[in-house]
Amino acid sequence: xxxxxxxxxxxxxxxxxxxxxxxxxxxxxxxxxxxxxxxxxxxxxxxxxxxxxxxxxxxxxxxxxxxxxxxxxxxxxxxxxxxxxxxxxxxxxxxxxxxxxxxxxxxxxxxxxxxxxxxxxxxxxxxxxxxxxxxxxxxxxxxxxxxxxxxxxxxxxxxxxxxxxxxxxxxxxxxxxxxxxxxxxxxxxxxxxxxxxxxxxxxxxxxxxxxxxxxxxxxxxxxxxxxxxxxxxxxxxxxxxxxxxxxxxxxxxxxxxxxxxxxxxxxxxxxxxxxxxxxxxxxxxxxxxxxxxx
Ligand code: SIN
Numbered sequence: 001x002x003x004x005x006x007x008x009x010x011x012x013x014x015x016x017x018x019x020x021x022x023x024x025x026x027x028x029x030x031x032x033x034x035x036x037x038x039x040x041x042x043x044x045x046x047x048x049x050x051x052x053x054x055x056x057x058x059x060x061x062x063x064x065x066x067x068x069x070x071x072x073x074x075x076x077x078x079x080x081x082x083x084x085x086x087x088x089x090x091x092x093x094x095x096x097x098x099x100x101x102x103x104x105x106x107x108x109x110x111x112x113x114x115x116x117x118x119x120x121x122x123x124x125x126x127x128x129x130x131x132x133x134x135x136x137x138x139x140x141x142x143x144x145x146x147x148x149x150x151x152x153x154x155x156x157x158x159x160x161x162x163x164x165x166x167x168x169x170x171x172x173x174x175x176x177x178x179x180x181x182x183x184x185x186x187x188x189x190x191x192x193x194x195x196x197x198x199x200x201x202x203x204x205x206x207x208x209x210x211x212x213x214x215x216x217x218x219x220x221x222x223x224x225x226x227x228x229x230x231x232x233x234x235x236x237x238x239x240x241x242x243x244x245x246x247x248x249x250x251x252x253x254x255x256x257x258x259x260x261x262x263x264x265x266x267x268x269x270x271x272x273x274x275x276x277x278x279x280x281x282x283x284x285x286x287x288x289x290x291x292x293x294x
Contacts, residue, residue, distance in 0.1 A: 007034065010041050010048075017146040017267065018250035019045035026053050026063045026259060035066050038261075042122065043208050046267040047144045047250060053259045055126055057086050060259070060286055064124050067261070068288035071120060074113070074171070074194060078102045080284065089125070089283040091276070101282070106142065106271030108177050109244050111264045112287065114220040115171040117198050120264050121207075121290035127258040131279030139275035144250045148211040148266040150243040151203060162239070165202040167216055167224045170195060177219035199225065202239070204293040206265045213266045214239050215293060243268055264290065 008023040021041060024034060041048050055063075057080060064070055070085045078101050080086040088101030113119035131139040151159075172195040202224060204215040216224075218240040224232040252260060262269060275281060 008037065010045075012045060013250050015144075015250035016149045016248055017046040017144060018048070018252070020049050020051065022051070024050055026050060027055055027059050030063065030066070039067060042261055042263050043206070043266075046146050046148070047252070047260065047262040047269075049252065049261075050259045051255060052257045053126065054257065055259065057083055057284060060124065060126050060284060061085055064286040064288060067124070068121055071113075071287045071289040073285075073287065074116070075102070085286055087285040087287075089281075089285055090129075091131075091281050092129075093277070104178065104273065105285075106269060107181060107273050108174065108217075108219045109145075109240065109268045109270045110174060110217050110220055111147070111215075111268045113264065113290065114200070114215075114217060115169050115174065115196075115198060118292055119200075119290050120287045122261055122263055122288040124259065124261045124286045124288075126284045127254050127256055127260075127282075128284060129280045129282035130254045130256050131275035131281050138253050138255065139272075139279065140254060140281045141272045141274075142252045142254070142260070143270045143272065144252065144262060145243050145248040145268050146266055147213040147215065147243055147268055148206065148209075150248060151212045151214050154214075154242070162202050162235070165224055165226070166199050167202050167236070168197050168222045169200055169220045170197045170222055171220070173222045174219040197222070200293045204265065206263075207291055207294075209266070211266060214243055216240060217268060244270070265293075 008021050010019050010021055012019045019041060072084050073087045078087050080088045089105045090101035091103050092100050094100050112123045133139055200215055202216055203212050206213055216236050216239050221236050224235055
């Protein structure tokens, strides 16, 4: 069922999360009330798409800055030249056969900035070029799950078991897992600063809705404090697998002009790498800073 909110319409997906917002042109002067309603929809549905947008980098950056405080990406080598807040995600190669952007972004279930003291609040991806199969169907989908819905579905025993637990997280863990999955081979090695470890709660509270959300991932979460290593590994795997069961997934099938936003406090996502050149994929990504998880 769709709901009309003054000017725009919100059409929820069939999945446990995700909605399309119709009737907003981000390149125009979007008023404050509309921005607030978009944020409310983002908190409710965790991932929202605005189709058929026509955005310059400046317009994407300006809109993102109205949603929150822009955050530069942790891997500056992937920035669009001339823009300190705009990351290029792409499989396109330059004349030296080097990727012009992040070629393997998101090839594992994760939530953005999980390895930072203050993980990213929202991410915004704008589709410039999308790969297709021979039948014209889009490739390179992005999958999402709600970690709030996943938490709600846990047994009372599991909720009690994980209450108050904390875990160590690191980008190095993400790289290890990507390497095991044969991705990340084209990435520059991490610096010592980029490898630093941070501690977050295993269950975080959404800073705006108050929902409890599972906050572990198989790559970024290295160990749960206070548990023997094997038990910690098993619990990370069990909670991660629980979050990403098939019936939990919203699959975003991209169209050129999509502006997709997701809420990193209450979701995880995964980029499907089922395409290759000459099929090109090109995205511009901006990120909004978040707060310390509690
Ligand atoms: C990401 O994880 O930020 C990238 C998602 C995508 O490219 O689909």
